[in-house]
Structure formats: C-alpha cells, structure tokens
Amino acid sequence: MSITSAATLATLHRTGPRRITDLAAIEGVTQPAMTVLVRVMEESGLVERRGDASDKRVTLVWLTEAGTSYVQARRQAGVDAFARLIDGxxxxxxxxxxxxxxxxxxxxxxxxxxxxxxxxxx
Amino acid sequence: MSITSAATLATLHRTGPRRITDLAAIEGVTQPAMTVLVRVMEESGLVERRGDASDKRVTLVWLTEAGTSYVQARRQAGVDAFARLIDGxxxxxxxxxxxxxxxxxxxxxxxxxxxxxxxxxx
DNA sequence: CGAGATGCATAAAGAGTTCATATAAATCTT
DNA sequence: AAGATTTATATGAACTCTTTATGCATCTCG
Structure with a gap:
C-alpha cells in the first residue's frame, strides 16, 4: 500500500465520494497516476467506481466497507501509537x-x- | 534530487565521511540502492569517493564543497521558512x-x- | 449544431527501489 | 599459512510508482 493510496483512502473517508480529477489534485499527483491507483485499490476491494448520473464522463470513487475498515484500523493504530508516546x-x-x-x-x-x-x- | 539523496547529504554533513554500507543502513535503504545513489551524486559533483587506506574493500563517501554548499543552502531555506511561520x-x-x-x-x-x-x- | 473544453483511460518512458549474485579484500580456522 | 568464511561494494534484472503524451467520449457555450 503506497503512501498516496493511504492518503487517498483517508481523503475519501474524510470527504466522501470523489471524482478522479479531484483526488489527483488533492493528493498532488497527475490524473493518470490517480487513475491507475484507483484501479489498483478497486482490485483490492477498497474502493468502487460508480458513474455520475449528471455527467457521464465522470467516475466517482466510493469507499467500500473494506476500505472504510482499513482507514479506521489504520487511524486507530496511529492514535494508539501516539498515545503510547505521550504516555512516556x-x-x-x-x-x-x-x-x-x-x-x-x-x-x-x-x-x-x-x-x-x-x-x-x- | 530525491528525498534519500538529500537525507544522505545531510548525514554526511552532520557526521563526516562514511562508507556506503553505513549510509544505506542510516537512510534505511539497501546497499545497492545507496551505491547507485552515491554514483548519481558523484556525477552531480556533490560527493567524492575515496578509498579507505586501512580496508581496500571500502569506499568512503566525502562531501565536496558543492555538496556542502547545497546542504547549507537547503538548511538555511528550511530555517527561514520555519522562522517565517513562527513569525505568524x-x-x-x-x-x-x-x-x-x-x-x-x-x-x-x-x-x-x-x-x-x-x-x-x- | 459545431468548436472547444473537460474527464478519464492508456501507453511509453523515467526514477528509485529491491533481490540475486559476482568480485575483491579481510578475517577466521586449524 | 592455506583454505574457508565473512564482509564491502558493484552490477543486472525486475518491480513500483510516477510523469508526459495522447486518444476518446462527453459536456458546454456561442
């Protein structure tokens, strides 16, 4: 799981479904890079692509249940690690x-x- | 200039000449990766390779004048940026x-x- | 309606990495 | 002190992630 993938999942979790172009801009990579990355995450079952009814060019990227669990687990791990540090x-x-x-x-x-x-x- | 390159230059500036294996361990990459990276930095004139008299297998990596200037400039830029933030x-x-x-x-x-x-x- | 703009996909190429392995030099073993 | 083993570095192949260039479909506006 690349850093950009993790950041993208976190963005989806934080702000809801997004189009590819938006995600690319937010994460600071090119659109083709984000297209590839979304395909990989889709194959891993972490996100789903769905069309946008109002604009048929657009692919909206949705977090799946598995994707949501992944983000939450990762977030919790981070919080725990930080808490352990603070505890010291x-x-x-x-x-x-x-x-x-x-x-x-x-x-x-x-x-x-x-x-x-x-x-x-x- | 990759992140690992910049970190390696900073390490050389901070701790003096180092062998390839040390640099690889410090920066958390494999030895072959560090070998390639040092070659690129040498071609850029930022470092020099010199043999170690006491162990002929070893390549010691030295920061050149240009490399030193680069590290100092980068450091100063970071300090300035941080100072500007603090000033806000x-x-x-x-x-x-x-x-x-x-x-x-x-x-x-x-x-x-x-x-x-x-x-x-x- | 047609021209240009926009959104996404794909292919090729480049950067940076790991793994496997080779070579030379040092160190250990007996 | 010779041979076996370890250590330091280099090299090549393959992999991942990225960018650039480009194509196609769809939208928007005059």
Whole structure:
C-alpha cells in the first residue's frame, strides 16, 4: 500500500465520494497516476467506481466497507501509537504540550496557506 | 534530487565521511540502492569517493564543497521558512511553543527508541 | 449544431527501489 | 599459512510508482 493510496483512502473517508480529477489534485499527483491507483485499490476491494448520473464522463470513487475498515484500523493504530508516546512523557511535559496545542494548530494553518500560495507555481 | 539523496547529504554533513554500507543502513535503504545513489551524486559533483587506506574493500563517501554548499543552502531555506511561520504566531503562542520544546524533544527521543525496537523486525 | 473544453483511460518512458549474485579484500580456522 | 568464511561494494534484472503524451467520449457555450 503506497503512501498516496493511504492518503487517498483517508481523503475519501474524510470527504466522501470523489471524482478522479479531484483526488489527483488533492493528493498532488497527475490524473493518470490517480487513475491507475484507483484501479489498483478497486482490485483490492477498497474502493468502487460508480458513474455520475449528471455527467457521464465522470467516475466517482466510493469507499467500500473494506476500505472504510482499513482507514479506521489504520487511524486507530496511529492514535494508539501516539498515545503510547505521550504516555512516556512526564506530567509537566504533557501539560506544556497541551498548552501549546493552539500554537501548533495555528502553525498548521499558516503552513496550509503557504502551500496554497507556493503550490500552484511548482 | 530525491528525498534519500538529500537525507544522505545531510548525514554526511552532520557526521563526516562514511562508507556506503553505513549510509544505506542510516537512510534505511539497501546497499545497492545507496551505491547507485552515491554514483548519481558523484556525477552531480556533490560527493567524492575515496578509498579507505586501512580496508581496500571500502569506499568512503566525502562531501565536496558543492555538496556542502547545497546542504547549507537547503538548511538555511528550511530555517527561514520555519522562522517565517513562527513569525505568524501571536506572542502567547510563541511562548507556549517555547515552553513545550522539552516535551517535543522528549517525544522525538521516545520515537527514536520505538523505531529502534520495531525497525529491525520489519 | 459545431468548436472547444473537460474527464478519464492508456501507453511509453523515467526514477528509485529491491533481490540475486559476482568480485575483491579481510578475517577466521586449524 | 592455506583454505574457508565473512564482509564491502558493484552490477543486472525486475518491480513500483510516477510523469508526459495522447486518444476518446462527453459536456458546454456561442
């Protein structure tokens, strides 16, 4: 399972069914790359393709039950691993980290804006 | 320039000349991959190969002037980008982040230990 | 209705990787 | 000290994931 595959599944889980072109743009790969990737994930039973009634050119990609389970399991594993790490900190450290959460969120937001500004050029 | 290349240059800059096998282990790729990568970086003038007097099987990889400049420029660019991000925070947020630095360092250390325990098995 | 734009698929090619294996040099064994 | 084994690197084939170029079907707009 490639990184891009995992990210795409997570996007589908987070935002619902999507067309190929959207997924390619979101994950930062070309459309042909996403087409191939979706085919592989379909063969693995993680997603389904369905046509879009209002535009017959469009392929909508849906997460299957298996795909949903995969995303959830992976997410849970990540949460657990992170929780174990946090558990290794001292109480003071945990408190300091908690106090810094708004700053970290703000940093993430600022970086998103940065990417929006620089991304299209690259 | 691949991610592994950049990481390898940074390692050479941080720890000095290294043999191919060491670099492969540090960067988590196979030895043949590192051999190819070093050849490409040599052709780009970023590193030099030199034999090891005490063991004629060994190829020591040295950072060239150009390689050093590259690493420094890249590092500076990263530092600048991060500084710009930080500059977008409020004073309170910066203070909170500063207070959390020991916790973050501790987290990084714990994760290193995790990788040491799980890495060899995978 | 026709021209151009849009969405997806496919094929070819390139980058970066692993696995299997070869070669040379060092180290161990007896 | 000779032979056997291990170690360091190189090479070749194959695989994965990617991009570019391009084709086809469908939509949109004048």
């Amino acid at each position: 900190l001292t109480d003071d450290e945990i408190e300091a980290l908690e106090a810094a959460l708004p700053a970290l969120a703000h940093l993430a937001e600022l970086e998103d804006q940065d990417r929006d500004r620089e991304g299209p050029q690259r | 925070l409020t004073d309170d947020e910066i203070e909170a982040l500063e207070a959390a630095l020991p916790a973050l360092a501790h987290l990084a250390e714990l994760e290193d230990q995790d990788r040491d325990r799980e890495g060899p098995q995978r």
